[in-house]
Amino acid sequence: MRLITKVCRQWAILIFNRSFNFLVSEIKTNRTRPLKIWPGIIAVAALIIIVSCAHQQKESDVGWQEVNRTPERKLDPAPSEIQKQLKFEYQRWQGTHHRLGGSSRSGVDCSGFVKAVYKNIFEMELPRTTKAQATLGRPVIKSELQPGDLVFFKPPSYPRHVGIYLSNAEFIHASKSKGVTISRIDPYYWGKYFWTARRLLKE
DSSP, X not given: OXXXXXXXXXXXXXXXXXXXXXXXXXXHTTOOOGGGGHHHXXXXXXXXXXXXXXXXXXHHHHHHHHHHXXXXXXXXXXXXXXXHHHHHHHHHHTTOOBOTTOEETTEEOHHHHHHHHHHHHHOOOOOSSHHHHTTXXXXXXXXXXXXXXEXXXXXXXXXXXXXXXXXXXXXXXXXXXXXXXXXXXXXXXXXXXXXXXXXXXXX
């Protein structure tokens, strides 16, 4: 495609130059008969060829880039960096009260909180419901949890509950009683009602 465009431009420039020189000589010798107007037409045609070739090449390059563009998400940071970002995000949300169906700092529920945090930190769009979020990524056993993993529970007061794992058995979540807070997966409550965990981030 580039070779064709180059040849096309060379021929167009050659035609333009010869036509222009011929037209100038006709004007100097006062031989501007109507039949001699064709060099001007050729000159215009040459300009059109140059413009069209350049436009065709531009469209070809853009099309090639579109076909070969592979959407990629940024590589996920190291677990320590993920933990740092989660704690910073927690500070922004800390104290936000629980509101069923909420998704802002004026009130948020557990799945809305997880969705917002993942969007802000990892630029990932998660489903809105806990049930749908529990189908994402791959399952992880409790002993292998890493910062950023989603942790799910089935306590008596919730049909389902979700939070984001930090480290050392701690996770951030939107609690019904405390709002956005940090809790421990201890054997007395959250550990007792632990359901599953999912890893969405690349290792």
